[in-house]
Structure formats: C-alpha cells, structure tokens
Amino acid sequence: MTVTIKDVAKLAGVSPSTVSRVIADSSRISEKTKIKVREAMQQLGYHPNMIARSLASQSTQTIGLVAPSSTDLVFQNPFFPTVLRGISEGAHTKQYSIHMTTGKTEKEIYDDVVKMVQGRRVDGVILLYSKVEDRVLSYLRERNFPFVVIGKPFKHVEEITHIDNDNFRAAKDVTEHLLRLGHERVAFVGGNLNFVVTVDRVLGYEKALRNAGISLRNEYVIHEEFLREGGQEAVNALLSLEDPPTALVVSDDLMALGVLNSLNELGIQVPKDISVVSFNNVMLAEMSRPPLTSVDINIFDLGFEAARNLMQMIENPKEPVKRVIIPYNLVKRSSCGPVESAIVEST
Missing domain, CATH: 3.40.50.2300 (Response regulator)
Structure with a gap:
C-alpha cells in the first residue's frame, strides 16, 4: 500500500500543507515540528515524489556541476572527488540532487550547460574551476542564471559569488x-x-x-x-x-x-x-x-560552501554577491x- 502525504500528516498530527513545507525545508516551520514530521516520514517509509514537486514548484531541486574540459584531470586528481563530496553533503542539507556535465571537450561542456539552462534541468550551476577565458561563465552571466565559482573569477570579481582560498x-x-x-x-x-x-x-x-x-x-x-x-x-x-x-x-x-x-x-x-x-x-x-x-586548502569546505551559497541564491534571487575565503594551513x-x-x- 502506497504511503501518502496525508498518512504522514495524520501520524504527525499536522496538516498535509505543513508536511509539504517540511519537505521543502521552509523557514516558516519550527524545528520541533520538522523533527516530528521527519520521524513520521521515517516510521512510515515515506519518500517525497521529487518529480511531482518539481512540476508544482517549477524547481528541479538539482544543482548542475561543470568540471574542467579534461576528463583525465577530473578522474585522476584527488582534488575533485573531495570537492564533489563537499558539494554533495551541502546539497543534501536541502535535498538537492546533482547533475554533472559529461562532455570531454570545451565545446561539448558548453553545449551541456546550455541544455541544462535552457531545458530547466537544474536550478543553478557550480563551476568547479575558474579560467582566464571561459565561455560557460560568460553565458551564465548573460542569462542571469544562478551560479557559483570555486576559485577566483578572472574578471567581474565583485559581481560573481565565488568560494576560494587566498x-x-x-x-x-x-x-x-x-x-x-x-x-x-x-x-x-x-x-x-x-x-x-x-x-x-x-x-x-x-x-x-x-x-x-x-x-x-x-x-x-x-x-x-x-x-x-x-x-x-x-x-x-x-x-x-x-x-x-x-x-x-x-x-x-x-x-x-x-x-x-x-x-x-x-x-x-x-x-x-x-x-x-x-x-x-x-x-x-x-x-x-x-x-x-x-x-x-580545505577542499571539502570549498565544495560545501559552494553548494550552500548556490542554494541561498536559488531560494532568494536578491541574495547579495559574496566572496567566501576558505582558510588554509601549511x-x-x-x-x-x-x-x-x-x-x-x-x-
């Protein structure tokens, strides 16, 4: 028998709309109520229908990740699995999923990003790098699409939210x-x-x-x-x-x-x-x-902060531009x- 949102609401002693707000992690719901609803969800084995939620809210609850053009660089260098782990844990705090570009060349990656944005496949994008010249970054700025850069942008530093070390x-x-x-x-x-x-x-x-x-x-x-x-x-x-x-x-x-x-x-x-x-x-x-x-350079923190700041931008389009500097130690x-x-x- 399928467990519904009404079953969760009944067990938790709240309205179905309150359960929906808890799923969306709404700030209007108290932490006490969130805990009660989540315990009811766990007890009943209820899992939100993310596709239905996306259709209703016009939000995909998905973050797009853009890696450098060299696939060798991504899969061989330990930096990337660590930063991806940070992004994943950050995204999980608000139940966002992750969609990563799969192109091998710069053109393929650019085309992937265009499909992500124009097809509304993601709500925002994290660039896992910062280049001196980058068509992807320019495209995202022109579209006024939410994005965060891991690294310092070469241009328009004061206009782009980025997570970096000094x-x-x-x-x-x-x-x-x-x-x-x-x-x-x-x-x-x-x-x-x-x-x-x-x-x-x-x-x-x-x-x-x-x-x-x-x-x-x-x-x-x-x-x-x-x-x-x-x-x-x-x-x-x-x-x-x-x-x-x-x-x-x-x-x-x-x-x-x-x-x-x-x-x-x-x-x-x-x-x-x-x-x-x-x-x-x-x-x-x-x-x-x-x-x-x-x-x-605290790679995990770079990823976690990138996800956290992007989700803030997605949920609040008026979120100010930020420069987050992650500390380092020798x-x-x-x-x-x-x-x-x-x-x-x-x-």
Whole structure:
C-alpha cells in the first residue's frame, strides 16, 4: 500500500500543507515540528515524489556541476572527488540532487550547460574551476542564471559569488618557508596558465622572491597539467639546467607525486638534495615517500560552501554577491629541509 502525504500528516498530527513545507525545508516551520514530521516520514517509509514537486514548484531541486574540459584531470586528481563530496553533503542539507556535465571537450561542456539552462534541468550551476577565458561563465552571466565559482573569477570579481582560498598569499607563504630554510634557487611547477589558481600562485611565488631580493629566473617556472606525468616532465626540464634549483614549489599534490618519483629514479634524495612543497594536502601527500609538506586548502569546505551559497541564491534571487575565503594551513612533513650542496655537486 502506497504511503501518502496525508498518512504522514495524520501520524504527525499536522496538516498535509505543513508536511509539504517540511519537505521543502521552509523557514516558516519550527524545528520541533520538522523533527516530528521527519520521524513520521521515517516510521512510515515515506519518500517525497521529487518529480511531482518539481512540476508544482517549477524547481528541479538539482544543482548542475561543470568540471574542467579534461576528463583525465577530473578522474585522476584527488582534488575533485573531495570537492564533489563537499558539494554533495551541502546539497543534501536541502535535498538537492546533482547533475554533472559529461562532455570531454570545451565545446561539448558548453553545449551541456546550455541544455541544462535552457531545458530547466537544474536550478543553478557550480563551476568547479575558474579560467582566464571561459565561455560557460560568460553565458551564465548573460542569462542571469544562478551560479557559483570555486576559485577566483578572472574578471567581474565583485559581481560573481565565488568560494576560494587566498592562493596568492598561500604561494607566497610556502616560498618564504623554503627561503627561511636557506634555499635561494627555488623553482615553481604550476598548472595550465588559463586557470586563475595557477596565475595567483605563480604571482605569490614571485612576490616572495622579490621581497627577498632574489632575481626571478624564467627557466625556473614550468607549467604542466595537474597530473602525475606533468610533474615528471617538469623535473626533467629543471634538472637539465646548468644551475638547477634546490627547492620546488609544486602547485598540486598529484603533480608533486610525479616529481618525487622522477627524483627517486634519478637517485636524488628528498629533502637532502632538493626540497619539495605542494598544495591541496590530499591523502597521497601523507602517504608519499617522503611524506609531502603541503598546503591544506580545505577542499571539502570549498565544495560545501559552494553548494550552500548556490542554494541561498536559488531560494532568494536578491541574495547579495559574496566572496567566501576558505582558510588554509601549511602541513609540514618530511619533504623540506635546509639547503644542501649535494645537488650542486652532482651536476
């Protein structure tokens, strides 16, 4: 026998309209009543008909997620499962579901987003990245469609709600950490320069060097994809220099793992011969050999806050634009040490 909303209302001792408001998590209903209704729903095994609710309210209760164009980047890099977990838990607080783009190219992703918006398949969109040039972001702004960016927008910063870390300051801090250990030949291994996070981090790195009176060396700045292979290619390029670096600031833990593997194959010891510091502090940072010194950017919180702020925008179109800065902290492990002369002698 099918359990109806009237059955729930009868058991809870409230009206059917009150049950509907509890399902919608209406602020007009007291927490005490919500608990009573939800207990009745659980006791009866009642599950709301989300399709019927969507037809009645013209709301899909669905958040669209837009990932970078490279599917390899999404499925290989631990950053994305963690941020998705944060979004999922945030969405669950208001019973929103998630719909993710499946396109492989930038054009396919853009077409997916157009279908999401024009087909009213989602109520709002979260961009899991921020690019210097991005058709998707421009389209969402033109349509005045609710969206939130994880990362700092390159343009119109004051007009777009975004959830970010202070990546400029974080990169400056980790570079200064290496400088305090005596390293002057510090290289930077970053990702694609079309991502704003890469731009901010390389600028923070450069600022720390300038403040220390150290000349910038173009050959010490390498840009690869945020993948393990990118780190391996960066090591080969940097260690082939006549005057190789004694320390590396690497923009991502997965890339740093490739760096460590390549250094090990070359017989270069970390941190005795070269120090390595990275970003994200995902599980592999602690499990690597040696364990990586890494900036914990609180990835889960980035996702959770993105979902929370988007739902506020969906439910209140007059919600003000926000810039939410998630704190970070440097987790010191075994991959950094005082400058040594071994790498100089080995070359």
